[in-house]
Amino acid sequence: MTEDVTEDLAARLSSIASLAEPARRDLYLYVAAQPGPVGRDQAAAETGMPRHAVKFHLDRLVDEGLLEVEFRRLSGRQGPGAGRPAKLYRRAAREVAITLPERRYDLAGRILAAAVHAADEGTGIRTAVARAAAEEGRAAGAHALATGVAPVTASAVLAAYGYEPRTVGDQTVLANCPFRTLAVDHTELICGMNLEFLRAMTQQLGLTGVDVRLEPTPGQCCVVLRP
Numbered sequence: 001m002t003e004d005v006t007e008d009l010a011a012r013l014s015s016i017a018s019l020a021e022p023a024r025r026d027l028y029l030y031v032a033a034q035p036g037p038v039g040r041d042q043a044a045a046e047t048g049m050p051r052h053a054v055k056f057h058l059d060r061l062v063d064e065g066l067l068e069v070e071f072r073r074l075s076g077r078q079g080p081g082a083g084r085p086a087k088l089y090r091r092a093a094r095e096v097a098i099t100l101p102e103r104r105y106d107l108a109g110r111i112l113a114a115a116v117h118a119a120d121e122g123t124g125i126r127t128a129v130a131r132a133a134a135e136e137g138r139a140a141g142a143h144a145l146a147t148g149v150a151p152v153t154a155s156a157v158l159a160a161y162g163y164e165p166r167t168v169g170d171q172t173v174l175a176n177c178p179f180r181t182l183a184v185d186h187t188e189l190i191c192g193m194n195l196e197f198l199r200a201m202t203q204q205l206g207l208t209g210v211d212v213r214l215e216p217t218p219g220q221c222c223v224v225l226r227p
Helices: 002-018 022-033 040-047 053-065 104-121 125-147 154-160 180-185 187-204
Strands: 067-072 088-089 165-168 171-174 213-214 225-227
Touching: 022 040, 022 053, 022 088, 040 053, 040 088, 053 067, 053 165, 053 213, 088 187, 104 125, 104 171, 104 180, 125 187, 154 171, 154 187, 180 187, 187 213, 187 225
Parallel strands: none
Antiparallel strands: 067 088, 165 171, 171 225, 213 225
């Protein structure tokens, strides 16, 4: 799983790096701004680039996962003589984000949104956050067991979520907090959420001999794992 994390980061970096080329970036921004899929001829006419260059850059953006392709006859005609379907490009639904160190505000957002929904139904907000965090933790553990290569270790799953686990003596410390900005502003709430998430995740992995506890330390995550 650690190799998967490295490969995923490399793929995201490659996608972002591909936009450093000015012509490719301009094409991506043009396609993303259109209400519908764009053909090569249209993109060439609107950007002023040669058609062969447009084709190269658009296909490169597809390879990087930033654009998607569909085929459609632009004339609207069907049957023999209608011509070949045109290759059209649109922005991919896939999201590409890079934060260094790794941050997982999307995960925090899911947990807090679920907690707000539960609170609307009468559950106390801190109880709701704890339950939502535990549910996400169990889901993370279950996903790792279903997709990882056995044996799935806590360190591999923690690395996948950006915690940067390190062994210090008999304990595992987490060198990075994926929710750092939130934790700075709302320490008690976010650290409690983090604790419930990690406890549930390790339990789902079957690591019953691991004690997951709060031990706030400057410069690292507030949670440590002890045997």
